[in-house]
Amino acid sequence: MRITRALKTIMEMVRGELVVAANGRISREAFTLRDRPENFYMIGSMGLASSIALGLALSQPKRKVVILDGDGNVLMNLGVLPQIGALLPPNLLHIVLDNEVYGSTGNQCTISSAVGLEKIARSSGYLVVKKITEEKSLRPTLRQYLKARGPVFLLAKVEAEVEPKGIKRVMHSPVEIRNRFMKSIGSKP
Amino acid sequence: MRAEEFVELLKEAGYNFFTGVPCSLISDVIILLEKDRQVPYIPAVREDAAVGLAAGAYLGGKTPCVLMQNSGLGQCLNALSSLNLIYKIPCLLIVTWRGYRGKDWPEHWVMGRACTGLLDSIDLPYKKLTPRNLEEAVEWSSKVISRKRIPVALLLPKGVME
Numbered sequence: 001m002r003i004t005r006a007l008k009t010i011m012e013m014v015r016g017e018l019v020v021a022a023n024g025r026i027s028r029e030a031f032t033l034r035d036r037p038e039n040f041y042m043i044g045s046m047g048l049a050s051s052i053a054l055g056l057a058l059s060q061p062k063r064k065v066v067i068l069d070g071d072g073n074v075l076m077n078l079g080v081l082p083q084i085g086a087l088l089p090p091n092l093l094h095i096v097l098d099n100e101v102y103g104s105t106g107n108q109c110t111i112s113s114a115v116g117l118e119k120i121a122r123s124s125g126y127l128v129v130k131k132i133t134e135e136k137s138l139r140p141t142l143r144q145y146l147k148a149r150g151p152v153f154l155l156a157k158v159e160a161e162v163e164p165k166g167i168k169r170v171m172h173s174p175v176e177i178r179n180r181f182m183k184s185i186g187s188k189p
Numbered sequence: 190m191r192a193e194e195f196v197e198l199l200k201e202a203g204y205n206f207f208t209g210v211p212c213s214l215i216s217d218v219i220i221l222l223e224k225d226r227q228v229p230y231i232p233a234v235r236e237d238a239a240v241g242l243a244a245g246a247y248l249g250g251k252t253p254c255v256l257m258q259n260s261g262l263g264q265c266l267n268a269l270s271s272l273n274l275i276y277k278i279p280c281l282l283i284v285t286w287r288g289y290r291g292k293d294w295p296e297h298w299v300m301g302r303a304c305t306g307l308l309d310s311i312d313l314p315y316k317k318l319t320p321r322n323l324e325e326a327v328e329w330s331s332k333v334i335s336r337k338r339i340p341v342a343l344l345l346p347k348g349v350m351e
Contacts, residue, residue, distance in 0.1 A: 020245075040248065044271025048241035051233075052272075055245025055253075058231065059206060077241075079234030087231065174276040178248070187250030189277070189338060 001135040003158045006097055008033055009138050010068065013146065017064045017093075018056060018185065022049040022073040024104035025163060026097065030068060031170045037184040041170045041177050047076030050094065054080065057089040060185060064091050064146065071098040071112035078120070084151050085125025092151040094126070099160040107160055121153035128152040190323050191351050192217035198324060199254060200228060202331045204281055206246040207231070208239045209256030212285040214347055219256060236261030240268040240340075243280040252334070254281040259288070259304040259344070260297065269340060270311050277338035281330045286317070289346035308342055315342035318349045 003025070011034040020040045021027040027041040040056075042049050049069050057065040074081070074096055084092065096117060101107040118131040128148055132141055138156060145152045170177070182189050190198075195218055199207075207222045207230040222230035233239030236257045243253035257265075262284055272278060287293050288301015308315045314333050316326045330341045 042272070044275070045237075045241065045268050048237065048244075048268060048272065051238045051241030052245040052248070055206075055208075055231075055242040055247075056249045057245075058229065058242075059246045059249030059251045077235075077238055080238055083232075083234050083238070178276045178278060182248055182250075185249065187248065 001133065001138070001156060001158045003097055003099060003103075003161070004029065004164065005135055006138060006156050006158055007068070010066075010095065010142065013139070013142050014038075014066060017066045017146065018060070018181075019066045019068060020049050020053040020056065021068040022046075022070050024070065025167065026068050026070055027170055029167050032166070032168050037180040040181045041172070043170060043174065047073050049073055050077060050080040050084070053092065053094075054084055054087070054089065057092045058087070061089075061091060063185065064093065067092070067094045069094060069096045070103070071096060071100060071117060072102045072110045074117060075110055075112065081121055081124040081126075088125070088127065089151055090149045093145055093148075093154065094121070094151060095154045095156065097156050097158050099158045101160045103160065103163065107162075118153065118155040121155070126151045126153040131155040131157065133157045190320065190349065192221050195323065195350065196221045196225065198327050199281075202327045203252045204228070204254040206243065206251035206253040207256065208233050208242050208246075208253065209283075210236050210239060210258070210261055211256070212258035212287070214258075214285040214287070214345060215256055215283065215350060218350065236264045237268040240265050240273065240280065244268075244272055244276075244278045247278050247280060254283060256283045258285045259300050262300070262304055262307060266307070266311065269313065273340045274311065274313070279334040279338050280340050281334065282340055282342040284342050284344050286344045286346040304344065313340060313342060315344055318343050318345045320349055323349070
């Protein structure tokens with residue numbers, strides 16, 4: 001599965017969901033594919049997309065929160081998986097695009113080729129856990145999981161590749177990202 | 190001050206989402222927050238994860254407070270500098286000041302000396318708590334947060350809480 005194809009499918013399928021995108025290519029490509037106020041683009045703070053999304057899910061229990069995470073990000077803040085499993089926010093969908101490398105810095109290896117992140121999620125207590133490798137199963141899986149009671153962990157194995165040209169930097173300033181994101185929720189900065 | 194009074198003070202100032210990693214100096218405060226039915230206390234796995242969690246809660250409309258020992262402050266530098274300070278996402282950091290004036294166990298000596306310099310280095314406003322200035326300091330934290338939308342730290346040495 002190609003990263004771009006996976007992200008395109010995900011970004012096409014989200015409706016009112018709040019999306020927290022991990023730093024690096026995931027944020028930049030989500031921005032390039034479908035910029036929307038409900039996207040929170042994390043440009044730094046590697047590892048914390050899941051923590052930010054958890055805080056959001058707990059304080060906005062009526063909104064579905066989708067985390068677009070990467071394997072490097074998850075491995076950096078692994079403790080949040082059992083934290084999510086302990087708190088069981090039903091409105092959380094944790095999608096991990098696992099290419100087994102730190103893509104934004106030149107494809108240096110992570111350790112996720114040797115560690116099954118889905119197994120860690122399962123033993124951490126996520127209600128639903130699935131690993132997919134085929135692009136064709138992404139759409140039907142998402143259709144089901146965007147409605148499912150969570151926390152859901154979806155591990156999508158994607159190819160490590162040289163980043164294609166044309167993926168822009170997030171053009172909004174951090175404060176603009178915050179402002180429009182909060183406005184879309186109806187919370188005030 | 191008694192833990193009960195301090196928790197009330199924080200709640201009255203508008204803090205309504207609590208997370209953190211415990212320190213024995215604020216043991217009673219955290220136990221009270223765990224039992225509190227008006228506000229959540231979410232135990233975090235690490236201090237920077239607590240800062241991230243609080244950032245999410247702020248985006249969701251809460252006014253968060255993170256409690257930790259100063260040993261965890263270094264852990265938070267990337268979260269504070271590349272998330273909170275640039276996106277203008279505030280929180281109150283209540284940081285116990287272990288190693289204050291060198292009177293503590295060896296593991297606290299270095300950070301006891303370094304923690305204010307660390308906060309200065311990223312221009313994060315802070316105040317040292319004393320038994321007499323708690324109300325004023327909490328009020329100050331609210332003012333800075335509403336004016337600047339950045340995190341504020343209150344450093345809490347031994348002897349401030351009963």
